[in-house]
Amino acid sequence: MADPLSNDALAAAVDAQLAPARADLERLVRIPSIWADPTRADDTRRSADAVASLARDAGAADVQILQAEGGAPAVVARFPGPAGTPTVLLYAHHDVQPTGGDEHWTSPPFEPTERDGRLYGRGAADDKAGVMTHLAALRAFDGTPPVGVTLFVEGEEESGSPTLTALLAEHRDLLAADVIVIADAANPATDVPALTTTLRGLVDVVVEVSMLEQPVHSGVFGGPVGDALTALCKALASLHDDKGEVAVPGLVRTESEAPDMDEETFRSTAGLLDGVELLGSGTIPDRTNLKPAIAVLGIDAPRVADASNVLLPRARAMVSMRLAPGEDALAAQRALAEHLRAHVPWGAHVSVEPGSGVAEPFALQSTGSAYDAARSAYSRAYGNSVVEMGIGGSIPFIAEFARTFPGAAVLVTGVGDPASRWHGIDESLDLAMFGRGVLAEAYFLNSL
Incomplete structure (x- = not known):
């Protein structure tokens, strides 16, 4: 050994690997691999081909592009280690979110552009930076890492990983590992590394309110007769108290010792308008990661341009809730x-049906030798101690990995930060943090 x-x-x-890794990251960002957009399916396949080529060039002994039926292309590359060493699965994804309107970006979303030490572009942080973190760390070992490594780069994470379960089941032996590193999360600051140990869950419902058999004239009947949209709005307004706290009783709420986030940075990242208040109470990390949150995602009702002077007989809405x-x-x-x-007021008829998906919240066990090695490696690379934190999003595939490989230690890392604007306009990557992330992962692999 x-x-x-x-x-x-x-x-x-x-x-020595950071400059070529950045150049390759820019090449990946230029590929609009939006698997959720059927017109971009060929681009997503081109992205998978590009990742596979980079893995071969990094020294992989075996590279495959795999797909479950109806799924996006995923890349699996094997880097065998010395006999007797553990196997580490390095996960990232090469698909990206839609842009939200190219015209809203300061620079074109698929033309990587550096400003003030940050690289801007869709996927620059989420998650092509994760792909290149893995590849750059492997290149630092000249393609022969001190442990066995399987690189797994998925192609449909931004669509909810609908075929990942089938892919893991079909290729379980190929992907089996002792340690799984998922590079798809963020740090609280560019110089403070984090291990993500909790994720919020997600449920939604569709609520429909009915008050009339058919639309009726608001002048003739308005007053004693109400309309369904107003009744629905009153019910939706009851979901929060005056401070913006979720008012549904009996829900779990937790707290952590994670450091608070600068409010102005958070407001700027979210794009809050001047004077708009933050909802709820407690630290921003607790509010975004460890408490429930409710949002009304859509309402079925006439558009303003199509409205007329009638009382609406029925209206419905989709309500989404994040879970602690x-x-x-x-x-x-x-x-x-x-x-x-x-x-729902006034005796209106109401039906509430469950939505299409349920994502359980998840907590990782952050103990054991792999976590000890990670804390040491990441603290050394970043110059600050590792913090454990949660993320507010729901990533069901993490639980899927834990279920499929119950004996493996699962670590969730990443090179995003509060200013990265994942999924938003002007997504970006802090380039200095990217370098620290590569070094941390290399230290970690070396220490195993």
């Missing part, structure tokens, strides 16, 4: 439905 590299030698090797770690998703969905039924 080969001895691991010294920290100094490894740091020098990583430093430790919550039971189906129980929370029932609580949301019961709350809506109880708050």
